[in-house]
Amino acid sequence: MTLRINWFPDPNITKTVKPYAPSIIKVDFPVVARRNWLRATVLTVGDTYAQYSLQGDRLPPAGTYHVHCNAFAKHANAFVRVYTRVGGKYTVPLQKEIADGTTVDVDGTITVPDDCEELIIRTTAGKVVGAIVMLSDILIERADTYDKAVGGGGFRASSRATRCRAHRSVRRAGGAR
Template structure:
């Protein structure tokens, strides 16, 4: 089975537009030689930054492995994945990130039949000045995900398949 990362911009290069609410600011920053989406709260209230997938960007219904690197500063934050079917939203994943912590998210989600929208969100607290960041986002079929060979990260997108035949060549960076 071919490995596919359904998230269209895992390296946060700007291919996919990041959405924010009115109480947040966004920027792409480089840390640890990686691009990160940084969301900073600029007002009190519901503060978040997210990527929205719809139409042909949504994976077929099934079980998927979600991988991401996330960071929170000045307060805890949450990495959340939501799905929408017929305008009814459901939380598929919610990973808390402690203040000052960089965390690797490795979890499974089930995308429901008829999913019309998928949100990958960094949710901040309600105070001003909080920061949350996310990078290296992967949504790969649980059937093809293999952590021993670096997961499916760097498969780039549905348009970029993992080509290596020998596992030795794939270790740590699937290409």
């Protein structure tokens, strides 16, 4: 059995890990369609983002990773970006724009370098008062264990160091769940 690990510490957005957002952003955690979301709403135009920062023992080891999340934007276009920090310098190995009024899957492959100090998952709302951007089902899984044929990882992937049992559900017949 291949061990699948989601390195994001709160993939189901249960609020066990708090995001950072400047005071011009209101952050809350609604449940929409039985899914938990991080929602960032612009209160004042400025640097409009909310982000999760992985450092220290929460930082995935160096390697290639598949990053996935669901994202939604309302009242303006928005972005999801993944940053890596090495030697105090930030790079953006993954960026996806979310058009106003749409929900998208953000999927991509990134490399966490050997000397990486921080990994940031940031959502940037449009610079319009009332603009909203939302994230759910955040996944950071080693690229060699990610398998789109069995639903990728997403919220089905295990939390760190726990075996993923989602693969068994695809072998069951009919409605036997």
